[in-house]
Amino acid sequence: MPLPLYLLAMAVFAMGTSEFMLAGLLPDIASDFDVTVGTAGMLTSAFAIGMIVGAPLMAGLARNWPGRFSLLGFVFVFSAAHAVGAATSSFSVLFATRVFAALANAGFLAVALTTAGTLVSSDKKGRALAVLLSGTTVATIAGVPGGTVVGSLLGWRATFWAVAALCLPTAVGILKGIPARPAMEVADGPAMRSEVAELKRPRLLLVMLLGALVNAATFASFTFLAPVVTDTAGLGELWISVALVLFGVGSFAGVTVAGRMSDQHPGAVIAVGGPLLLIGWPALAALADKPVALFTLVFVQGALSFALGSTLITRVLYEAAGAPTMAGSYATAALNVGAAVGPLIAATTLTTAAGDLGPLWASGLLVALALLVAFPLRSVIAGGRSSESLQGHARTSR
Template identity: 50%
Template sequence: MPVFVHVLALAVFAQGTSEFMLSGLVPGIARELSVPVGAAAGLTSAYAIGMIVGAPPMAALSARWPRRRALAGFLVAFVAVHVVGAVTTDFAVLFATRVLAAIVNAGFLAVAMSVATALAPRGGQARATAVLLSGVTLSCVVGVPAGALLGEWSGWRSAFWAVAALCLPALALVFRSAPVEAAGREQVSVRRELRTLKSPSVRLALALAAAVNGATFATFAYLAVIATKGAGLPAGAVPGLLAAFGAGAFIGVNTAGRTARGGLGRGMALALCALPLGWAALALTSGRPAPLFLLSVVLGGLSFGIGSALVNRVMQVASDAPSLGGSFATVTLNTGAFLGPLFAGAVTGATGDYRAAAWVSAALAALAASAVVAYAVRHRYAASGNTRERAR
């Protein structure tokens, strides 16, 4: 795999840390800026909305730029908004920096996906996607707990400074090693690339990715509460549980990168059928610490492994949209990450049981599994019909 793909993964690690670290910084932000905890928690939603809204226009805007300029420009902007966020005393400004950071993050990720798959050797696109997404999973394992500890020791602003500093080595390597050619000044047609969204294969891949990621984050958002309220674990055990989930995710992404081929065959169908069963098992056994830790590792691996394979599927079936294909995947994943916790919040609010979030995950994963099974049956029926026609 080209070294530059790992450089892109380093930048994605820094950006993933920024996206997820807010969960451990909310109390300090609320206290120092004199805002309600709920308002401070809304910074996470602001980031998700920025990712959803920002990916397509940023990918379209940068489609005709040289790749080095696009990647460097997005990274410079990402560093700048974190510096502003680290020094501001105004919550409205901080909120705006989160939205802007998400928008440039979405733009960077969309360009990085297209660059990584273009640089990968023949047949290595899935591996390139996995390497890139491993930056996100590593941010869950290492970056988020580190950010929480740094915020506790030195204040929440130090975490913003750390993210900005973490981007600098990646920025220097982008200037040094990024491809210099244009992404296609004459060939890129945003309108033509958007037409690929009409393809049933693209729509199915996007819907599956949204459902699986929605299932993932429906429970992930409540995992700490499930651990403390349901399993009776002390608060100090929560970082270990989150790291266990992240470790499973890292293994899943890298396994998918080595084995996935971008199809919706038997392996994908079996994995998707196992996913709702896993979430249901978590809902039933989450009151006991040992099953909770074990299933967190397994479900982290399954969820992120399937998600990585589906991103590769999107890039494959949207091959007519080389500039915007990454933005399609980015929007889809973040839509799931935004809606999943909302659904879980509605259900847990109605039932008063935080373990119900895992049942929401099971339901969303079951929808994805049903869609793949229906696709496989329809595909096999169509293939057998064609065989009979040829026999005649």
């Protein structure tokens, strides 16, 4: 894989750290601004909404800009938003910075997904996507726990400053490593209307839906994993970080292995990983009071979730071959619809008889729904676009 892919993954690492780090910082933020923790939690919703809206909006605005210019611009806006957020004394301003950071994150990821596809041959999109998404998985392993530690020792503002600073070497890497392209790089490609019309294709909508469902299942449980560790398993708060790191290590393993298979054998990944993922969530709910089983299944579910999810998002890129500048935004939107909807569904289960285990059962139901939709259409999901279409996409993307 080319070096520029890893430079893009560095930026994804910084952005992934920002997206997930608030889980450990909300109490301090609420205290600093004299608001409730629930009100502070709106910062997470602001980021999720910004990601969903920002993916197609930013990709559409940037489609005629040079790829390197777009990526640099989004990185600088993201960094500046964190610097302003770290310095402000107004909760409203902090809320606004989360929206701007999410818009920049969504735009960067949408352009990066498309750019990644142009840096490799047309049959290696899955491996390129695996490298890019490894930035997110490493963020869950190191970035989020590290940000929580920095916040605990130096205050939540120090974590925001750290994320802002982390973007600067990434910007230099993009400037040096991403090839420059003409400003009107899509002049000979399809018109915007044609790219948006791709969303009418049932195959594309299908894989987007499945990607969103699997990601919803992932974030439904990931978001509410802490009370399972402390209340159900009866462990101390320190073990929450252990569980999150294990989930992150599993996700890194899953996306790495799936990245080597999702181009040529997506059907096999879905056929094997889907049922195992379905079994894993209720198994985790049933064995959550046993620490060894809990931590083992957290690792396994992280691996399966990201293996299946990254494979489905790779299929989005293949199915959107006729939208060379917007394909990344469609993949990003599918990911973030799941990330936003999953926790909302999981939250409704906390007040049921299932209690803290409700999100785990909700994840199982979401995966079951995805498999019910996918099973009769498995040949469609496993099959890519024709080689001519993929080659045409490669030509228009360069």
